[in-house]
Amino acid sequence: MGSVKKTYRSDALRSAHLVAQDLHAAGAIDKATLRRFDLSCLTPVEPLDPQAIRAIRETAQMSQAIFAKALNVTTSLVSKWERGEKKPGGPSLKLLALASRKGIDAIL
Amino acid sequence: MGSVKKTYRSDALRSAHLVAQDLHAAGAIDKATLRRFDLSCLTPVEPLDPQAIRAIRETAQMSQAIFAKALNVTTSLVSKWERGEKKPGGPSLKLLALASRKGIDAIL
DNA sequence: TTGCATCATAGCACTAAGGACCATATTTCT
DNA sequence: AGAAATATGGTCCTTAGTGCTATGATGCAA
Numbered sequence: 512m513g514s515v516k517k518t519y520r521s522d523a524l525r526s527a528h529l530v531a532q533d534l535h536a537a538g539a540i541d542k543a544t545l546r547r548f549d550l551s552c553l554t555p556v557e558p559l560d561p562q563a564i565r566a567i568r569e570t571a572q573m574s575q576a577i578f579a580k581a582l583n584v585t586t587s588l589v590s591k592w593e594r595g596e597k598k599p600g601g602p603s604l605k606l607l608a609l610a611s612r613k614g615i616d617a618i619l
Numbered sequence: 620m621g622s623v624k625k626t627y628r629s630d631a632l633r634s635a636h637l638v639a640q641d642l643h644a645a646g647a648i649d650k651a652t653l654r655r656f657d658l659s660c661l662t663p664v665e666p667l668d669p670q671a672i673r674a675i676r677e678t679a680q681m682s683q684a685i686f687a688k689a690l691n692v693t694t695s696l697v698s699k700w701e702r703g704e705k706k707p708g709g710p711s712l713k714l715l716a717l718a719s720r721k722g723i724d725a726i727l
Numbered sequence: 728t729t730g731c732a733t734c735a736t737a738g739c740a741c742t743a744a745g746g747a748c749c750a751t752a753t754t755t756c757t
Numbered sequence: 758a759g760a761a762a763t764a765t766g767g768t769c770c771t772t773a774g775t776g777c778t779a780t781g782a783t784g785c786a787a
Contacts, residue, residue, distance in 0.1 A: 550685060550688060552727050553688060553689060553727055554726075554727060556691050574733080574734065574735085575734075575735065575736095576733080576734075576735095580661060581661060582709075582710055582713060583664050583709050583710060583712055583713035583716075584709045584710055584774070584775090585774070585775060585776075586734095586735085587736090587737085587774090587775080587776085587777090588773080588774055588775080590735065590736060590737080591736095591737095591773095591774090593735095594735095594736075594737090596737090597772080597773060597774075598772095598773085599710075599773085600745075600746085600772085600773065600774095601690075601691050601692045601693075601710075601711075601744095601745065601746080601773090602690055602691060602692055602707075602709075602710040602711040602713075602714050602745090603709075603710040603773085603774090604691055605690060605691035605710075605714060605726070606710050606713060606714060608691075609726060617725065618662075618713070618717060619660050619661055619662060682762075682763065682764085683763075683764065683765095684762080684763075684764095692745070692746090693745075693746060693747080694763095694764085695745090695746080695747085695748090695765090695766090695767095696744085696745060696746075698764065698765060698766085699744095699745090699765095699766095701764095702765075702766090704766095705743080705744060705745075706743090706744080707744085708743080708744060708745095708774075708775090709744090709773090709774065709775085710774090711744080711745090
């Protein structure tokens with residue numbers, strides 16, 4: 512199972528943030544470095560075209576209805592995203608980016 | 620560290636979704652059960668008052684600016700959330716719920 | 728066949744979230 | 758002292774997101 516490997520990478524990322532904070536608390540690194548570190552840790556968020564959004568959902572094997580529930584939006588909105596009638600912004604894009612890069616389970 | 624325990628719980632949750640899909644593919648469970656399972660897996664999303672939002676951010680040891688970047692929103696919006704001028708909805712609430720229940724690293 | 732449910736699309740009206748700008752005052756680090 | 762980060766406050770404005778309803782296609786079971 513990807514369980515072991517995925518866990519390793521995931522936890523490394525996860526703990527890195529806290530480790531960096533401890534280093535700063537101990538005076539080992541300055542605030543600027545900590546700040547830059549935090550920003551470099553963020554999952555990149557780029558605009559998604561309708562097909563890309565649908566691809567994320569279909570990879571997750573979900574209907575529009577339960578995909579919408581996972582993102583805490585309405586099904587009609589998901590439909591509009593996938594047809595290009597509306598474009599996801601700010602927080603929605605972040606959720607989609609997480610689902611795309613880390614897998615749907617990252618946001619369940 | 621927490622790595623092992625957290626990983627165990629996290630991976631169990633993560634794989635459960637895929638396992639259920641396999642069970643369905645194998646004909647072991649029906650579609651309705653699969654659907655209900657997916658919904659029951661979702662991180663509960665409840666309204667958050669301004670102090671709760673600030674608490675999440677301060678637990679993460681982040682300034683409004685980098686917290687905003689993590690959520691892919693503007694700093695002024697985070698400020699408004701924490702002062703009660705605006706209330707986070709849909710996708711924003713989902714992100715905040717993830718940060719609150721699974722830790723800030725879940726959304727980095 | 729009939730019936731019932733899920734699925735996806737589509738329309739419309741409406742509210743408020745969220746974005747993009749400002750300016751200000753305080754703190755913190757150099 | 759200066760520079761940079763921090764948090765608040767504001768104002769204007771766009772549109773994302775909601776809620777509702779209706780449609781047709783699909784699939785499953787009685």
